[in-house]
Amino acid sequence: MFQKIYWMLSLLLIASISSFAQQTEQVEMADQFRTDGKIYVVIAVVTIILIGLLIYMISLDKKIGKLEKEYKEEN
């Protein structure tokens, strides 16, 4: 099962490593922001939030599982 997940994950990653080449046109993009490297700060923040949410979801899931189990034992 986990092997499947790793497969899917690695497929996603490989597929996304296409060219990062940027055309230089007149349209403004966050180029300065990106050369400053600060965009990675945002990514770090979002990643932390998502991981925090994951942990919270798992703990809720565990708690509800425990309630269900307790109720089943009572009866």
Add this chain to the structure above:
Amino acid sequence: MLSNNSPFAWWKLLTFILLLYSANMGFIGHVPRLPILNETIRNLYFHVPMWFAMTLFLLLAAVYSIVYLAKGNLKNDRYAIEFTRTGMIFGILGLLTGMIWAKFTWGTFWTKDPKLNAAAIAMLIYTAYMILRDAISDEDKKARITAVYNIFAFPAFMALIYILPRLTNSLHPGNGGNPGFSAYDRDREMNMIFYSSVIGFMLLGAWITSLRIRLRIWADKKDGLHIDSGKNVSKDLLDA
């Protein structure tokens, strides 16, 4: 293999793998350079999946309402209400994120655009569903009446969100002769990120819903209501 009710079931891990992938690549990945939109085109990865997920949950809610009317099992009524609740959350997030995006591309938080107004009306239709539920105290009567309402609400929602805005002029992409984002050069990489995000948020919503349903059925049993709870709520969700 872990049961689907386990907190570490494979699809729960997949949820976060997909979300982390899209949240990271959503910022790093290459996007087309378009005037006015600029970098906000990255909102495509986060705003649009809200509506895709909402539509899926409201569809599932309507299906469970039909199943309830066919079988009369209160469990299916619980599925319907909890899916509607999750759908509403995603809808509210979709509206709020859309408003911010609109402010910086169209210049205002809200316009009298048919797509926006239709989305707001659709939310009101489902708010009425919630209020209707609270207004009836008898469980079976409540379940039956609201199931019928829900079955009518879903086609109305689809027409409001996906059909009517296409028939008139609209600022919103994909409506009124306005191209959707697929018309721009949404390349393979963008599609990968976009659909990972869509599937990730759908799975997250399904997870949240499965927790709410389990809690609800647990409480119902404690109240002595007759609920045929099935052994594995999450499995039912995945089968749906």
